[in-house]
Amino acid sequence: MRRLRALEPLAWTGPAVVLIAVVVLWPVIEMIRSSFLKISRWGVVQGSNGTANYAKLFDEKDFADIMVRSVIWVVAVVALTVLISLALAQLFNQHFPGRRYARWALIAPWAASVLMTAIIFKWMLDPEVGVINQIRLKLGLIDALGGASADQLGDASTAMPWLVFVAVFVSVPFTTYALLAGLATIPSDVYEAARMDGASRLRTYWSITLPLLRPALTVAALINVMNVFNSFPIIWAMTHGQPGYSTATSTIFMFILKNRDIGESAAMSVVNFAMVLVLTAVFLKVSRWNKEVA
Numbered sequence: 001m002r003r004l005r006a007l008e009p010l011a012w013t014g015p016a017v018v019l020i021a022v023v024v025l026w027p028v029i030e031m032i033r034s035s036f037l038k039i040s041r042w043g044v045v046q047g048s049n050g051t052a053n054y055a056k057l058f059d060e061k062d063f064a065d066i067m068v069r070s071v072i073w074v075v076a077v078v079a080l081t082v083l084i085s086l087a088l089a090q091l092f093n094q095h096f097p098g099r100r101y102a103r104w105a106l107i108a109p110w111a112a113s114v115l116m117t118a119i120i121f122k123w124m125l126d127p128e129v130g131v132i133n134q135i136r137l138k139l140g141l142i143d144a145l146g147g148a149s150a151d152q153l154g155d156a157s158t159a160m161p162w163l164v165f166v167a168v169f170v171s172v173p174f175t176t177y178a179l180l181a182g183l184a185t186i187p188s189d190v191y192e193a194a195r196m197d198g199a200s201r202l203r204t205y206w207s208i209t210l211p212l213l214r215p216a217l218t219v220a221a222l223i224n225v226m227n228v229f230n231s232f233p234i235i236w237a238m239t240h241g242q243p244g245y246s247t248a249t250s251t252i253f254m255f256i257l258k259n260r261d262i263g264e265s266a267a268m269s270v271v272n273f274a275m276v277l278v279l280t281a282v283f284l285k286v287s288r289w290n291k292e293v294a
Contacts, residue, residue: 028273034266043262053267062245062253067275069160070229070249074279076164077228081171082221088172089179090205110173118237121166125238127151153239156246163247166234171227175220182216183209218287225283229276250275 038049057063092103109117124132127150136142142150152158186209194204210217232251235241241248241256248256250272257265 031266031269031273035263035270037263037266039262039266041260041262049263053261053263056261057257057264057267057271062248066245066248066250066253067271070251070275071279073160073164073167073249074225074229077167077171078221078224080164080168081175081224082217084168084172085175085179085220086217088176089183090209092176092180093183106176107173109170112170114170115233115237117170118166118234121162122153122238125152125162127154154243156243159239159247163235163238166238167228167231170234171224175224178216178220178223179213182213185216186212214287218284221287222280222283225279226276229279230272 035053036049036051038046038052040046088106092099092106124130127133132152133142133150136150152162190208190212191204194208199207229249230251231249232255235247235249235252236255239247241252245253250268254265254268254272257268
């Protein structure tokens with residue numbers, strides 16, 4: 001009976017362990033195994049390929065630029081998302097008329113399909129009939145002919161900022177709600193003590209709110225790091241990584257490689273997986289997630 005009781009937790013954790021093994025571990029193992037195989041475009045395994053897939057990948061002339069761009073993409077989107085969400089969470093934590101409806105409106109970009117949102121922005125940025133260019137035309141920012149300046153998704157210098165904007169737009173609602181939940185856990189008597197000590201609002205926010213908000217902030221930012229790095233619909237729907245590879249991240253590049261060399265694409269998948277682990281480890285190190293809040 002004691003042995004049976006000791007095994008009782010397995011009845012509850014067993015299904016979750018099996019699910020993780022099937023959905024997470026098995027695909028990772030297959031991904032790594034495939035990166036060392038020679039696979040035809042039709043998915044037929046033609047034998048071992050050693051490290052040739054990795055050698056071919058690292059010899060790609062755009063590989064270094066794509067990896068650097070991927071890191072910049074993650075840092076820019078996550079940093080802007082967190083900063084905007086901190087401000088919005090503080091705002092929506094206050095009592096004001098219509099707060100409930102404002103919170104409902106905030107969740108709309110997150111509740112909508114990311115692909116649908118990206119396509120809508122692509123239509124809005126259409127160089128001929130897009131509403132954004134129509135507004136720019138009425139404001140005199142472009143002439144009636146438009147020219148190259150009207151095609152904002154056709155130039156990397158303007159396309160990347162728009163991609164970052166859309167990614168932030170769809171990421172802010174979740175992050176804001178996560179931070180709102182964190183703000184709700186901060187006891188009010190801490191703020192009362194700060195007011196009695198004569199602390200200013202800025203000092204209170206910096207010394208009390210932010211430190212006590214760190215657990216929620218860490219979780220929200222970490223989820224954003226992983227989601228943004230693996231983000232595919234926004235960039236693919238709006239630019240396909242073009243012109244050239246100037247707006248492609250490693251995830252987009254991996255998908256493009258699949259059409260010409262599945263083994264090389266698998267190698268890119270392994271590099272992506274390693275990059276996610278590295279970025280996560282760096283973030284956790286910088287955030288000092290395991291340190292107790294004073």
